[in-house]
Amino acid sequence: MRSSNRPRKRRRADGFSVFAIVVALLVILFISSAIFSIALGGAPGFFENLRSQELRFALRLSVLTSTISTALVMLLALPTAYALTRTGMPLKRLSSLIIELTLSLPFILLGLALLIMFSSPLGKWLKAQGFAVVFSPAGIVMAHLLVNLPYAVRLVKTAFEDSDLRLEFIAETLGASRFRSFLSVLLPLCRSGIVSTAILTWSRAMGEFGATLMLVGITRMKTETLPGSIYLSISTGRNDAAMSTAVLMLLISGAALFLSQLAAGRRRGRKRVERR
Amino acid sequence: MKRLEVCDLTARRGSFELGPLSLEIEAGEIFAVLGRTGAGKTVLLEAMAGMFRGDGGRVLLDGQDVADIPPGERGLGLVYQDCGLFPHMTVRENIEYGLRMRRWGREERRRRSAELMERFGIAGIASQYPGTLSGGEGQRTALARALALGPELLLLDEPFSALDPATRQGMQAELLRIHEDFGCTVVFVTHDFAEAQLLADRVGILLGGRLLAVTPGAELMERRYCAEVEEFLGRDRN
Numbered sequence: 001m002r003s004s005n006r007p008r009k010r011r012r013a014d015g016f017s018v019f020a021i022v023v024a025l026l027v028i029l030f031i032s033s034a035i036f037s038i039a040l041g042g043a044p045g046f047f048e049n050l051r052s053q054e055l056r057f058a059l060r061l062s063v064l065t066s067t068i069s070t071a072l073v074m075l076l077a078l079p080t081a082y083a084l085t086r087t088g089m090p091l092k093r094l095s096s097l098i099i100e101l102t103l104s105l106p107f108i109l110l111g112l113a114l115l116i117m118f119s120s121p122l123g124k125w126l127k128a129q130g131f132a133v134v135f136s137p138a139g140i141v142m143a144h145l146l147v148n149l150p151y152a153v154r155l156v157k158t159a160f161e162d163s164d165l166r167l168e169f170i171a172e173t174l175g176a177s178r179f180r181s182f183l184s185v186l187l188p189l190c191r192s193g194i195v196s197t198a199i200l201t202w203s204r205a206m207g208e209f210g211a212t213l214m215l216v217g218i219t220r221m222k223t224e225t226l227p228g229s230i231y232l233s234i235s236t237g238r239n240d241a242a243m244s245t246a247v248l249m250l251l252i253s254g255a256a257l258f259l260s261q262l263a264a265g266r267r268r269g270r271k272r273v274e275r276r
Numbered sequence: 277m278k279r280l281e282v283c284d285l286t287a288r289r290g291s292f293e294l295g296p297l298s299l300e301i302e303a304g305e306i307f308a309v310l311g312r313t314g315a316g317k318t319v320l321l322e323a324m325a326g327m328f329r330g331d332g333g334r335v336l337l338d339g340q341d342v343a344d345i346p347p348g349e350r351g352l353g354l355v356y357q358d359c360g361l362f363p364h365m366t367v368r369e370n371i372e373y374g375l376r377m378r379r380w381g382r383e384e385r386r387r388r389s390a391e392l393m394e395r396f397g398i399a400g401i402a403s404q405y406p407g408t409l410s411g412g413e414g415q416r417t418a419l420a421r422a423l424a425l426g427p428e429l430l431l432l433d434e435p436f437s438a439l440d441p442a443t444r445q446g447m448q449a450e451l452l453r454i455h456e457d458f459g460c461t462v463v464f465v466t467h468d469f470a471e472a473q474l475l476a477d478r479v480g481i482l483l484g485g486r487l488l489a490v491t492p493g494a495e496l497m498e499r500r501y502c503a504e505v506e507e508f509l510g511r512d513r514n
Contacts, residue, residue: 164360167362170354173347173354174348175348188364189362
């Protein structure tokens with residue numbers, strides 16, 4: 001109580017702090033001007049363009065492929081992160097390095113790698129079995145998978161590393177198998193981290209362009225995702241349609257960011273309670 | 277009968293090295309590992325539990341290498357200073373966790389947890405989450421969870437050091453009652469001479485990762501030791 005009545009001391013502004021604040025304001029101005037230019041440019045014809053069949057197709061395809069790829073990414077990322085943080089998996093360091101390396105590669109290069117893989121005799125055999133990837137919507141999922149998997153593995157791995165190993169061991173001494181301890185202790189403890197990873201992965205998939213372009217190309221009303229739709233619209237001089245799609249993507253990204261912040265906020269809140 | 281044997285155990289943690297260290301603990305005994313912070317007490321306790329494989333030597337539980345026994349079959353109860361409760365489960369769910377893993381029926385689980393909560397005076401907080409508990413309530417819950425399956429070996433890592441003096445005294449008496457009622461072997465880690473003397477049948481003094489002396493608890497302050505231990509006990513050799 002006493003401390004709240006004490007007058008707050010004002011920190012004297014030093015030269016470096018002023019410099020940092022000026023730079024930060026310029027950075028925020030630069031970023032927000034990009035956001036505002038999309039919002040202002042796309043707002044006028046937004047609702048009209050939203051009714052277009054092409055935009056609706058792109059939205060449906062983006063949501064569908066992003067949802068499927070996110071589910072697959074999470075299904076693969078959880079056991080991979082577990083193996084990298086909780087087991088004596090061989091070549092663990094090399095595996096982590098490969099994941100880190102993939103994170104730093106341009107998406108278009110990852111798409112090229114997939115194109116080479118799926119144009120090989122194995123890819124052709126898969127196509128003959130009915131699993132066509134190149135120039136087909138399944139390729140979009142594949143492109144999302146390769147682009148997002150390393151990212152999700154890294155985020156989940158960080159969440160697992162932050163979780164208290166002793167609690168899982170206690171669960172095992174109480175009779176839980178490794179799998180039960182994973183399900184009943186580790187996953188609930190990392191729930192917020194996992195949920196926010198899934199949301200961010202989905203949001204990244206919605207905006208993925210480079211790898212998709214390289215692997216499946218962009219064919220109108222066939223493999224046209226939202227970013228692909230912007231590209232096609234600009235290429236054909238329909239700038240207002242491109243701007244409306246951009247506004248839609250902005251709204252989707254904003255919603256995803258809000259949800260992931262909500263999940264992260266819950267995690268921080270719980271940690272505060274635990275420390276009490 | 278020997279419950280626990282530590283044979284030439286060594287464990288490295290960065291620049292810290294525990295051991296080589298050998299120790300035998302009899303069934304039904306209360307054994308205290310006494311030492312300063314950073315002496316390797318927790319590492320030793322976790323090695324006894326088989327949480328990790330040491331860099332050398334081994335730990336035998338009833339004559340069998342602890343690493344060869346699945347954790348759930350070691351008959352262990354483990355309690356940490358910060359309780360180590362599952363934060364996403366209520367007090368009751370924490371206590372019933374082991375019973376659920378052993379596929380006890382709902383009614384049996386309820387009966388057993390109610391018994392334990394009654395025993396430890398925590399029935400009133402059954403629906404609370406660990407984040408809302410006081411230190412004493414948390415330790416009682418952790419003890420009830422560890423004892424739910426009737427372990428043969430209870431390992432406690434500085435269980436009472438974070439408690440206020442009155443609660444600590446109550447919990448120390450509680451530990452003696454638990455030992456009497458459950459008949460389990462107890463190994464606890466402490467840096468408190470008085471606690472070790474009061475509770476333990478034998479005390480092992482661990483300093484700088486080396487076990488320098490093992491002595492009956494009652495004679496802890498009466499015996500003479502090497503200079504390092506004398507200094508730790510705050511006595512002038514001369």
